[in-house]
Amino acid sequence: MPEARARRRVLAALIALLVVACLSAVIVTSPPVAAAAGALGGTTLAVFVIRAWRHGRLARAFTAASTPGAVDGVAVRWLPFDAAAAVAGLRRPNVFCHPSLRGALNADELRAVVLHERHHQLQRDPLRLVALDTVAPLVTLVPGGRRWLEDRRAAIEIAADAYALGRGTSRRDLIRALLTVGHGPSPDGAAGFAPAIDQRLRALVEVGTDEPGATDRHSRPVRLSLGVAVVVAVCVVGVAHHLVAAGTTIGCVWSGC
Secondary structure (H helix, E strand, C coil): HHHHHHHHHHHHHHHHHHHHHHHHHHHHCCCCCHHHHHHHHHHHHHHHHHHHHHHHHHHHHHHCCCCCEEEEEEEEEEHHHCCCCCCCCCCCEEECCCCHHHCCCCCCHHHHHHHHHHHHHCCCCCHHHHHHHHHHHHHHHCCCCCHHHHHHHHHHHHHHHHHHHCCCCCCHHHHHHHHHHHHCCCCCHHCCCCCCHHHHHHHHHCCCCCCCCCCHHHHHEEEHHHHHHHHHHHHHHHHHHHHCCCHHHHHHHHHCC
């Protein structure tokens, strides 16, 4: 096992060096605008790789420290430390729970929690959350971006609630489990049971989690704002690239021809 871990680290280091070398070549040989776009894309990719690696380390630690079990036919791994309930792992996500849930919740409420996490597992939501965390610093620079991120994260949780309701969980058991278990965000991209409590309770009590598109209706203006911002950015980059292209006055001044 240590040898395999060492080989993975060497391979990861070689891949990172190759990516850096390729990006450096692209940036050096490209026009200024293309170089800036390449640098931004490379930085985003690097951040994603780092976050994915951190999440993988977390998932491996969870797996090593946990023991296998099952709740109502769903495979879970019981953790000896406080993690409430969460799904971790990018390639093969697992459902992790703390044994104290069996004392804090009744059988129906525990089933609601596990079915919620089962949906996270089936949809590989940790990968989606790592991707959202990666683009979050950029998205929050756009007007309405922070709200869009909150809605995306809430939509992931509301979809998991809908999955549990569709498999026989009552709305009452899901709400009671949420109020009992919910506390704080999940670490390093793990898909926990606690996030977006306010929006999930509103969906359960008012409009209903099983009503499709409830969260999407609130995020449409934000998506429109983001779409307009992307279009404007593309137009600006296109015009700037044309201005600095070889053969233009500005291009010659920029490149020293």
